[in-house]
Ligand SMILES: Nc1ncnc2c1ncn2[C@@H]1O[C@H](COP(=O)(O)OP(=O)(O)OP(=O)(O)O)[C@@H](O)[C@H]1O
């Protein structure tokens with residue numbers, strides 16, 4: 001009989017209030033060894049506070065934290081930060097300016113650089129910083145310093161690594177490359193990672209598990225695919241891309257729109273729903289003397305619309321439409337160059353499997 005391993009990091013019902021306001025509100029999640037979880041949410045939603053509590057530099061008002069099933073801290077008991085086997089890498093990952101790269105990396109290791117040559121060399125090789133072993137931090141670029149900071153955080157083989165916006169100080173063009181290299185190293189080390197970011201793109205690129213946070217609460221958690229394709233509400237959908245929203249009234253669990261009827265199960269008659277769809281999931285067809293495509297199960301009914309404006313964005317074109325019935329504004333993106341002049345009549349369809357229907361709040 002196999003016994004299930006406890007998660008590497010488990011956070012249970014964490015709550016923290018400042019001046020009576022709960023900035024972390026009943027937060028729970030679990031991360032397995034080798035998994036990268038991204039705590040994602042807008043500025044001020046409580047991400048860093050959550051991380052600081054896990055690190056042990058702040059205290060919760062309620063809730064527990066466990067590492068490998070072992071209690072690290074609750075409101076009575078508390079293992080000090082330096083004995084938690086939790087590594088930290090924060091936004092201002094200041095390296096020690098008076099120490100060369102090798103000694104910076106060896107800083108958290110007993111016996112320092114001399115006693116840990118192999119580990120230091122292995123990590124510096126992984127982050128492609130071997131030639132800079134003896135350099136001082138001020139001699140390195142921002143990206144190079146960031147790679148040394150990563151090696152330093154991983155050197156003591158932490159059971160959990162906490163990263164707070166670690167890439168935000170870097171040049172945009174460097175970022176994706178460093179993110180990918182970092183991810184590969186984290187996967188090889190097999191540590192559990194909790195990474196804070198307010199960038200959906202970063203979370204989608206890095207995470208096995210996204211914890212979507214809003215006003216101190218985790219509103220949805222799951223794989224990037226699930227958050228993108230099955231958002232819990234309109235705001236969750238809008239966090240990952242621009243969205244179109246059609247508002248419609250419900251009668252008999254159905255709601256009528258220029259694009260045909262949509263199911264709105266469980267929504268009371270007379271109340272409104274938001275139908276949410278991303279711009280890349282609109283389908284466009286040409287107008288043939290006022291005639292458009294026939295309705296299909298996949299795309300519903302087509303609605304006639306006029307082009308308001310079309311712009312070329314490089315990888316894709318963005319076309320703004322207004323439906324002829326009701327003048328509903330909708331944005332569509334299509335790959336490549338497609339720039340119909342303003343006023344052009346066209347037909348729009350909504351991919352039904354990509355429409356989300358939410359009760360209006
Ligand atoms: N020590 C403190 N005293 C009072 N309020 C605090 C304290 N620390 C954080 N806060 C408040 O708690 C809220 C959450 O802060 P936190 O730093 O966790 O946000 P965040 O999600 O990390 O935001 P950002 O993306 O901007 O870094 C903010 O409104 C902040 O002002």
Ligand SMILES: [Mg+2]
Nearest residue numbers: 047048049164
């Ligand atoms: Mg923060």
